[in-house]
Amino acid sequence: MPKKQTYADLGDACATAHAMDVIGDRWSMVIARELMLGPRRFAELASAVVGITPAVLTARLRALQDSGVVEQVDGPGRTAYRLTEWGQGLEHVMSALGRWAQQSPGFPVPEGRMTPDGAIVAMRTMAPYATITDWSEGPIRLAIELHDERRPAAAVRRYRLRWDQDRFALTEGADDDPATTVSGDSSAWAEVVFGGAPVDDMSVEGDRRAVERVAAAYGSLGKPA
Structure with missing residues (x-):
């Protein structure tokens, strides 16, 4: 499968465009929401993110780790994922998006x-x-x-x-x-x-x-x- 082009690859230096490269797909913000309160195991995320397949969840977690949004943590008998300090900043983004979405004709x-x-x-x-x-x-x-x-x-x-x-x-x-x-x-x-x-x-x-x-x-x- 060919590598998906980012906005940066297309010559767009806008910070908002970069943000969309990082979290603009269908699943990333939902995964971040489920990690906002603390670490979660893969099985917990697979259950909570309704409709996602294990393969897609694996791919999105890998991409979010590569982007610096999520990190993997190991504990006694468990491997889990959590938001990085930078990833925690998405809570402010969610707040703004939530207020904006409330004005949507489809809400x-x-x-x-x-x-x-x-x-x-x-x-x-x-x-x-x-x-x-x-x-x-x-x-x-x-x-x-x-x-x-x-x-x-x-x-x-x-x-x-x-x-x-x-x-x-x-x-x-x-x-x-x-x-x-x-x-x-x-x-x-x-x-x-x-x-x-x-x-x-x-x-x-x-x-x-x-x-x-x-x-x-x-x-x-x-x-x-």
Whole structure:
């Protein structure tokens, strides 16, 4: 197979054109999204990136490594992939693309669903536009536990949300002593947060009001791509 020409090969020195060479194919940004919160094994990526074949995933990971976006890491009994420091900067790109895509005539995507990491990354990238004006009820401390109903064998993903007047932090990992835990299907959670679906669609333990405040903050944004 002949080598695919890049924009640089064609004489285009534009930085945006170079960016499209790096992440402009069908799969690269989705792979980056699934790596945004931490390292993932090949099998986890193959399961989360819906529709990709193992051969294509292998090729895209190799290309992203060659470009400096992704690196391979070895741990006890596992080999995984993670974003490089430069690759982490794609979160800002995703935020801008998500806001732009919301104005698309084809949005929202009919019958579209979201992976657990996809829903959480969407919350992180849209956080600057989601506001809580009344902090009289105090800061929000929320444990979020999500699974993907399309993939029954996949593990539950756990995340921690810390939100107060001075900080928004949404990270991967279990909360040892959460004030509130919300759990359920990741697409259902995305509908609660971005689509105005009732909180009753999720299982809530603890302060239900914390979940309602998060949903209200995001509610006016619309469901991101």
